Amino acid sequence: MKFIVSSSALLKQLQSINGVVTNNPVVPILENFLFEIEDGKLTITASDLETSMITELPVEARESGRIAAPARILLDTLKNLPDQPVTFTLDGETYTIEIASSNGRYKLAGENATDFPRVPVVKGSAPVEIPSSSLARAINKTIFAVSTDELRPAMTGILVQLADNQVTFVATDGHRLLRYRRSDVGAGQTANIIIPRKAFNLLKGALPSEATPVTVEFNTSNAFFSFNQMRLVCRLIDERYPDYENVIPVSNPNRLIIGRQEILNTVKRISIYSNKTTHQVRLRLAGSELTVSAEDLDFSNEAKEVLACQYDGEDMEIGFNARFLQEMLSNIDSEEITLELSTPNRAGLLMPTTPDDNENILMLVMPVMLNNYV
DSSP, rough: OOOEEHHHHHHHHHHHGGGOOOOOOOSGGGGEEEEEEEEEEEEEEEEEEEEEEEEEEEOESSSSSEEEEEEEHHHHHHHTTTTTTEEEEEEEOOOOEEEEEEOOEEEEEEEEEGGSOOOOOOOOOOEEEEEHHHHHHHHHHGGOOOOTTTTGGGEEEEEEESSOOOEEEEEEOEEEEEEEOOOOOOSOEEEEEEEEEHHHHHHHHHHHHHOOEEEEOOOSSSEEEEEEEEEEEOOOOOOOOOGGGTOOSSOOEEEEEEEEHHHHHHHHHEEEEEETOEEEEEEEEETTTEEEEEEEETTEEEEEEEEEEEESSEEEEEEEHHHHHHHHTTTTOEEEEEEEOOOTTTTTEEESSSSOTTTTEEEEOOOOOOOOOO
């Protein structure tokens, strides 16, 4: 069986799904791409059993067939070939793959396609359509706060809450919580699903920059995302997500408004002098001044900066992890941010002062205990 394809077109499609392939998979055949040719169309699948990505491209082919092709050597070969038509010759008996280019010939050992695991299919689900830009933004605004603690599997994914007139994405690692809500996407149904971080990371990398509708379908065990010629299938995390709404403090009488870039730059500088274990920075709020300071007593390092701000509330002092603050401030787009506080031992709420239309971003960060050495 033969097919002819552009080397650069094939490389682009393989690179878009290569993130699924792991170095030491549970089943050795998962180190391969599954190639399936039918009606002049090449369908390529990559899988790690939990997540699968499928892409398609047109090829010149007269026959149909299937084979598993080794991912790493195939990618390395195509990366080093100039853009040109290449001919693949597949032997269905020995599973050898021969690539012929204008430069030469390359022979590699494939595997029997029947050993490749089947990709789940969705049945009876009502599809939800989300614009690619909205989905990419939701992933970017939440994924950095997903937990890596495998002992709390629910928190290693992003909770997606579908409602009639909105979609909410939630991520938490126990120290901070991100809630991103869009009111311009209606699901027409109510459901809660937890998508693994790896699946959303792969989806984020594959989403096109131009406006494209993404169709989302799901059943009790899997979620399906499809757009253009790309499909992603992932197993849902079958756990109960923490009741995050109860964690968000309702009464926050102390309100700080300040320039986002200004406080971000200050926290970056001050954190250099913080303890390398706790990364603690101290925020002292009094009148219209915010004092940001840090000390590392082990090395006698200390730093302090005073910023002008709008503050409405009682004088108070609170400590935060500088790395968490930096990540959260970097993921807000507005020029000014609002920090709502109640007491030094309760979570602070960070949000854009002027939110975009149709979106609501709320970031919660837990304080760290202050050592009152100042």
